[in-house]
Amino acid sequence: ARETGICPIRRELYTQCFDEIIRQVTINCAERGLLLLRVRDEMRMTIEAYQALYCSSIAFGMRKALRSEQGKSDLQRDVEDLRDEKADLERQLTDLRQRAEQADRRAAELRLAEEKKHGEEIAFLKKTNQQLKAQLEGIIAPKK
Numbered sequence: 428a429r430e431t432g433i434c435p436i437r438r439e440l441y442t443q444c445f446d447e448i449i450r451q452v453t454i455n456c457a458e459r460g461l462l463l464l465r466v467r468d469e470m471r472m473t474i475e476a477y478q479a480l481y482c483s484s485i486a487f488g489m490r491k492a493l494r495s496e497q498g499k500s501d502l503q504r505d506v507e508d509l510r511d512e513k514a515d516l517e518r519q520l521t522d523l524r525q526r527a528e529q530a531d532r533r534a535a536e537l538r539l540a541e542e543k544k545h546g547e548e549i550a551f552l553k554k555t556n557q558q559l560k561a562q563l564e565g566i567i568a569p570k571k
Contacts (some may be wrong), residue, residue: 433478445470 429435445467453460 433474433481438474 445463449460449463449467452463
């Protein structure tokens with residue numbers, strides 16, 4: 428006997444037993460026998476409907492299980508792709524940060540060079556201005 432589903436051995440035994448009961452009741456009362464025949468036929472149709480439903484539900488469950496396995500592998504592939512993409516983006520971020528630091532250093536060096544050049548130019552102009560003032564005073568002073 429099967430533990431799950433409909434056991435064909437038990438079903439056959441119960442069918443034979445019920446047929447014997449129908450036969451004995453029909454001998455005593457034909458109307459009751461006809462009613463039991465209807466009950467038997469209804470029971471058979473119900474069992475067949477349950478069997479069909481059971482088979483289709485098993486098939487449905489298998490299809491769902493296969494789809495979920497396929498979906499699981501697809502999701503795992505997506506996770507791997509996203510991890511790879513994340514690693515690439517992290518490498519790009521590190522590279523861009525290094526470039527930004529280098530650009531900042533170059534800009535600071537250029538700024539210092541420009542400030543030094545500007546300071547030297549101001550010093551030169553001040554020196555030139557003082558020399559011109561001294562020459563101008565030398566030119567203007569003898570006239571007094």
